[in-house]
Amino acid sequence: MGSVPSSKHDLSIDTAPARPKGLKLVLRRVREKASVWLLPIMQRAARAYVGGESLNDALVVARRFAAEGMSSTLSYWNSLDASPRQVADEYLSSIERLAATGLDSYLSIKPPALRFDCGLAAELADQAHRHGIRLHCDSHGPEVADATNAMMQAMVERKAACDVSTTIPGRWFRSRCDVERAIDCGRKVRVVKGEWPDPTDPKRDLRAGFLDVIDRLAGRARHVAVASHNVSLAAEAMTRLRTAGTSCELELLFGLPMTRSQAWAKANGLDVRIYVPYGPGYIPHAINQLRRKPRIAWWILKDILTPKRWK
DSSP: OBOSSOSTTOOOBOOOOOOOHHHHHHHHHHHHHHHHHHHHHHHHHGGGGSOOSSHHHHHHHHHHHHHTTOEEEEEEOOOTTOOHHHHHHHHHHHHHHHHHHTOSEEEEEOGGGGTTOHHHHHHHHHHHHHHTOOEEEOOOOGGGHHHHHHHHHHHHTTSOGGGEEEEEETTOTTHHHHHHHHHHHTOOEEEEOOSSOOTTSTTOOHHHHHHHHHHHHTTTOSOEEEEOSOHHHHHHHHHHHHHTTOOEEEEEEBTBOOHHHHHHHHHTTOOEEEEEEESTTHHHHHHHHHHHOHHHHHHHHHHHTOHHHHO
16 A cells, blocks of 8 residues: 655555566567457447537537546547648637537547637637636747747737646656646646657656656646646645645546546535547547557456446
8 A cells, every 4th residue: 555745635546566577578469469359349349438520429428427436628630631721610610509508518529639829819818718718828839839829919919818828748747837827827827747748858767857846836836737637646646736735636538447547526515627638630540559559458348348338
């Protein structure tokens, strides 16, 4: 039994004993080999882990989580041949529909899909302002971070800064400056490990980088979403934020197993928000992730076979 460092906000977790390194290596190789035949199974199973092809499908998922006491954020994943105008129209529709549902939800957008068009960004901000929906910019590679910030600024000029939130990856050195910018603007922040490495420091420790961003936000940020399925890391991050008196929540991707994270959050009385991706672009992305990271296939398979999931 282990726990995070002692404080009045301790969020205890159970930890399994470490396996011998030799056994870990053998298990990893077995998983990599088995992933070849597991992939077709995972392709079918993956559809239970996405919001669907349409906004209607995603709203069904969001309502289901709302009935279980969890909030959400919806994100449209476009196909590669979609034009910025088409993507913007989908976002505009999502804003209007979200407002009509009354759900505790906001819209996550992908700046590269809009080609960082500040005119389209302003159009989205106007619509979001009319309907009272928060806009959030997902994170992509470090090489487009400045373009994303410029697009967010175009939104802020049409909308209150607190209604435009941002994602900050722990694995980038530049994130320290981005933290200060977010705090100065009063933006809510989602913290992630980051999918794209920092070319100036490609071997940066992901856990250390994540917690460094958390420490810089603690006691200063308006609100922080801790986006991680790693229960140990999430517990440490949320302990630090709560000790500093910072509003925070756990954010999980509907596309990765959530059973253990949800159980831990419930046991500790924490708010949970589910990121619900939908649209034609998500399934190809999910399958690509399974090919690159075979361990995800095993993780999903174990979650599928968990009796609690079916119950």
